[in-house]
Amino acid sequence: MSTATGTTLPAWELPLTPTLIVSTAIATRDFQDVHHDRDLAQGHGSKDIFMNILTTTGLVQRYVGEWARDAIGPDFRIAGCALRLGAPAYPGDTLTFSGSVTESGELTVIDVVGAVSLGNHVNAQVTVVAR
């Protein structure tokens, strides 16, 4: 598999369930009510509970890591992850990841978009280096 600039990553569709939103919030030790309590989330003006940023970080790196294990092999590590956050990821929606290699060489840089029905939930730039 190629890591050349322009290579696209296979898309990944992740159905968003309340269980996913809550279990990931707790596993990342983020106990803010908007990530597990719908009544309080709605009280803050939100439509529903929504995914926390630490989980978005984890999912983006899972997506890139799964591709990199095929494309590069095990001898890589993730050295950086810059997120720009947009639309909230609510239960009932689908989070669809897509990505492409924008820089290839000593560093491999992958641009990732995580889209929900409201628009882009996250635009990420992930940097992968040799171990």
Added chain:
Amino acid sequence: MSTAEWTHDDIMAAVEEIKALGESEPKPARDPINQPMINNWLEAIGETDPRYTSGEAPPAMAQVWTMDGLDHTKRAAAPLHRTMQIFDEAGFKSVLGTNCDQVYLRPVEVGEHVTLSARLDSVVGPKVTGVGEGYFVTTENTWRVGDEVVATMSFRVLKFKPGARKPAVDKTRLVRPQMNQDTAYFWEGTALGELRIQKCNACGELRHPPGPMCPTCHAADRGYVVASGKGTVFSFLVHHAPQLPGKELPITLALIELEEGLRMVGEVQGGRESIAIGSPVQVAFEKIDDDLTLAQWAVVE
């Protein structure tokens, strides 16, 4: 201070005090990096990379180790929390994460114990955003094992007043047209509610935009006629960006074909939904102030 008493200068002065504190004392994570917490995370995220079950922690967990958990008092001294309190008091009560930029200098291993230090980097605002008026607050966070930096994070949030209306546009601040000997008749006309078209007194030809000499017969003798103010849309565009002084965007700009046969560029009032090429339009005058009245256009239903 109550909400009403906080000015921008008050906010920035309080912010400067927090910035001046610099980096906070390293705060140790509750637990050393450990496999059970990694396993919980792997299960929830669905991560299956075998390296994370053989002693290495996922880089995306960098922040997890130093989360405060349920005890709110623990974060009271953190620069981000203190900054948020200022904005809460000043009436900017809502918060939205906008950027999270993490750098992992090396993998960390089960058994290592990280600390977190944070400092307030910048506060920028007030900015009018899609969700309301607010300030962008950026903190710089550093995780260390002993004295060695293992990861960093630049974290930016928007602290905002939900739904706060955009400040009313001061229309007198618009970019003013040039007024000189060649164009004075036009602006004197708009002030009187007349749409004037320059006319060559020698050959009778109408012309717009105005100029000192007739392009057909080269005579410099010029006057004007008052147009009917009726026309049709020859072409148009909707301007969304960049911002224009004195204008609330978007605005619709059109090339209007006048009944008299000339074309003239102008803004179409509220025309975005109803406008089409060929739409009939009627001139409408908008007084900006005593010095300027603009000729604009309204779509005729």
